Amino acid sequence: MVKVTIDDIEIEVEEGTTIMNAARMIGGDVVPPAMCYYSSLPGTGGKCRTCLVEIAAGSTKDPRPMPKLMVSCSTQVQDGMIVKNRTSEKVIENRGAVVEFLLINHPLDCPVCDQAGECDLQDLGFSHGKAGTRYEEERRTFDPIDIGENIKLHMNRCILCYRCVHVANQLTDQRVHGALHRGDHTEISTYIEKAVDNDFSGNMIDVCPVGALTDRTSRFKSRVWFLNPMNASCECTKCSGKAVVWMFGKQMYRVTTRQDKYGEVEVVDGKPEWICNECRFDKKDLSKWTIEGPRHIDRHSVISQGHYEKPNPLKNATKNIE
Amino acid sequence: MGRKLLLEHIDVPGIETFDVYRNHGGYKSVEKALKTMSPQEVVEEVQKSALKGRGGAGFPTGMKWSFLAKPEGVPRYLVCNADESEPGTFKDRYLMEKLPHLLIEGMITSSYALGANTSYIYIRGEYYFILEILEKAIDEAYAKGFLGKNILGSGYDLDLYVAPGGGAYICGEETALLESLEGKRGNPRMKPPFPAIKGLYGCPTVVNNVESIAAVVPIINIGADEYLKIGTEKSSGTKLISACGNLARPGVYEIELGLSVEEFIYGDDWCRGIANGKKIKALIPGGSSVPILPAHLITKTATGETRYMSYESLSDGGFASGSMLGSGGFIAFDEDQCIVRNTWNFARFYSHESCGQCSPCREGTAWMEKVLRRIENGEGNMRDIDLLADINKKIEGNTICPLGDAAAWPVAAAIRHFREEFEWHVTHPQDALKGNYGLLSMPSITL
Incomplete structure (x- = not known):
């Protein structure tokens, strides 16, 4: 066990823990934001640079401060390390710069984007961004394409977190999409349109922090904050069958994985509960699901403003559905 | 003219062939290392020579070697970084084109020191013609028993391969190079782990610049003590400088570190001043990525001392009034340049x-x-x-x-x-x- 201090809060964690995970154990505002790191997908992280933190002391053995800001998602804690996140002006300044970088080529088409309301970039822009922009140049643009039967790719919105590439590498038997070109012209794409056709490829939509990958079966149907998310389960041979169904009255608009407060898929008994494409795209019928109760979404302020779950939620919800 | 360790025989006709190279003292370091020295002794010799990496960052080569992890039963690799793509830098190209056997000799000696049985030369895609030169030289070395099984009867085996990249600057970054060598997209890896612990195919790997590996040859031949006498206290040895821009006589020069910048630009043995009798306006001493120096900081530092071609003198004054030796891509700008x-x-x-x-x-x-x-x-x-x-x-x-x-x-x-x-x-x-x-x-x- 090693002791680490993050924003003046001391915590003891196992050796090999990253600063990010140590901060998540403390919870609350101490947790640095993450756009590319995804704990259930090994290998993610380090790319977006939003989780930069200042290390005021490396360890008890070597208490020198680190000259550069470090990414908390991939830097392991050392005994006696002192980390500054919110308490460091340098961090706040540079994180603001990263947000600016992420936004300069982002189309800011939130009014027509399906991700609006549950978008990590919106949250990040709200918490760390500036009201104005210094960017006067033309933004780089791509045409939206269908990378799979059910997945739409809006490359303009992509922040190149590579999470979807890791999903394809780790959950599907073959990855058919990836990054093409380089620099600010890098794009996530397939060589052949609609090539992504795999049982678990739909999880790409859930791991996408922005609206670059959206569900073609539910896009443009409704804003997310008008929908009521419900925990639901079904008998499925391919996946856990545990999902969140998004209802409008008795109509089911979409199905997603169950996500925790960091926007990551819930892990039960060490296994992330990904869902298969059949559950996600084809079972849009209440009769195929058992509703467990309302889903509490505490991360995205807009959705949680609904408060539909307040008075005896379970009873009311099931009654409505009956 | 200063002492030449790398380019001594460059003008000998046919030096790119094995026999001519061998007749001019080639492959002596391999004989010396394999027959009279243990791998550890070679590493120590290089460490003692204080050779700094010639690729740009100037990290001591011997120290890099000493970091190499040596777990049991896991192969180790030496990779030569020949992905020279920094604008203004073309020294490795010259060296490999003219003296392919010098690089191969350095690879054999260095691989022996590190205990690598497979080594790679990762060369940029645009240098495809050099790949052919190197492969021809490697074939010759195999035929003469300097590569392959049981080199010179010492029991040491080494296979050497040349791998071309696709022509991306980023693949000169060592972890991106390893990714590319593994056949993946050339994206740099997160560090740590450093390549010395987990490099090529997850095995301990050393990545060195062409010139650093070539410099191992004279270090072993003349010994670290002799090598230390060349250059300055903190920058030992010689360095290839690829001089370009508005110079009267651009080209690749081997200098003893510690030559004054003024002498290098205006000396008759070197660049012979600015072309067309113009005045110098600015200088980039170490490849496009190092800070540019304005005219008044080129031959003198901010404190008025003479500036020398060495790691410490060029970086005197930090980035405020100094620059870096970098890769040795020496770019001069005359008064007409914007x-x-x-x-x-x-x-x-x-x-x-x-x-x-x-x-x-x-x-x-x-x-x-x-x-x-x-x-x-x-x-x-x-x-x-x-x-x-x-x-x-x-x-x-x-x-x-x-x-x-x-x-x-x-x-x-x-x-x-x-x-x-x-x-x-x-x-x-x-x-x-x-x-x-x-x-x-x-x-x-x-x-």
Whole structure:
């Protein structure tokens, strides 16, 4: 066990823990934001640079401060390390710069984007961004394409977190999409349109922090904050069958994985509960699901403003559905 | 002329063939190392020589070697970084083209020291013709028993391969190079783990520049003590400098470190001054990514001392009034050159070569390129200059690999030393379109 201090809060964690995970154990505002790191997908992280933190002391053995800001998602804690996140002006300044970088080529088409309301970039822009922009140049643009039967790719919105590439590498038997070109012209794409056709490829939509990958079966149907998310389960041979169904009255608009407060898929008994494409795209019928109760979404302020779950939620919800 | 250790026999006709090279003292270091020294002794000799990595960062080669993990039953690799793509740097090309056997000799000796039985030379795609030269030389070395099984009867085996890249600057970054060598997209890896612990195929790997590996040959031949006598106290040995730009006699020179910059630019043995009798305006001493030096800081440091071609003297004064020896890409600018255009050109290069993995570099380099293009084309504002200075501050140090820093430094230095010229481009947009700062008629280049 090693002791680490993050924003003046001391915590003891196992050796090999990253600063990010140590901060998540403390919870609350101490947790640095993450756009590319995804704990259930090994290998993610380090790319977006939003989780930069200042290390005021490396360890008890070597208490020198680190000259550069470090990414908390991939830097392991050392005994006696002192980390500054919110308490460091340098961090706040540079994180603001990263947000600016992420936004300069982002189309800011939130009014027509399906991700609006549950978008990590919106949250990040709200918490760390500036009201104005210094960017006067033309933004780089791509045409939206269908990378799979059910997945739409809006490359303009992509922040190149590579999470979807890791999903394809780790959950599907073959990855058919990836990054093409380089620099600010890098794009996530397939060589052949609609090539992504795999049982678990739909999880790409859930791991996408922005609206670059959206569900073609539910896009443009409704804003997310008008929908009521419900925990639901079904008998499925391919996946856990545990999902969140998004209802409008008795109509089911979409199905997603169950996500925790960091926007990551819930892990039960060490296994992330990904869902298969059949559950996600084809079972849009209440009769195929058992509703467990309302889903509490505490991360995205807009959705949680609904408060539909307040008075005896379970009873009311099931009654409505009956 | 100073002492030559690497390019001594470069003018001998047929030196690229095994026999001629061997007759001129070639492969002696292999014999000496394999027959009389243990691998550890070779490492210690290189460590003692204080050889600094010749690829740009100047990290001591011997120290890098000593970091190599040596777990049981796991192969180790030596990879030679021949992905020389920094604008203004072409020393490795010259060395490999003319003296392929010197590199191969260095590879054998170094691989022996590190205990690597398979080694690679990763060469940039544009150097395909050199790949053919190297492969021919490797075939000869195999035929003569210097590569393959049981080299010179010592029981040491080594296979050497040349692998071409696709022509990406980023693949000169050591972890991106390893990714590319493994057949993947050349994106730099997160560090730690460093290649010395987990490198090629997850095994301990040392990545060295061509010139560093070639320099091992004279170190073993003459011994570290003798090598230390060459150069300065902190920068030992000789260094290849690829001099280009507006010099009267550009080319690749081998200098003893510690030669004065003035002597190198104006000396008869070296570059013979600025071409066409013009005056020097600025100098980039170590490849496009190092800070540019204005005329008054070239031959003298800020404190008035003579500036020498050495790691410590060129970086005297930090980035405020110094630069870096870097890779030895020595670019001189005469009075007619436009610093804004040049900075834009470099920014364009870095924005094109950014791998697109981490946000500050991907977005920041492209942003800087666009702003610089506007300023150069007479569409800039005064606030753009401060904006540029701010962008490169936000890129520097926040990226996965040093490409972000390499892109930020030249812009920061150009603004630091030539701010007036940037301002002139803003206040005289029409003149800026027609020509350069205070100078006339530069044919406009269209993209």
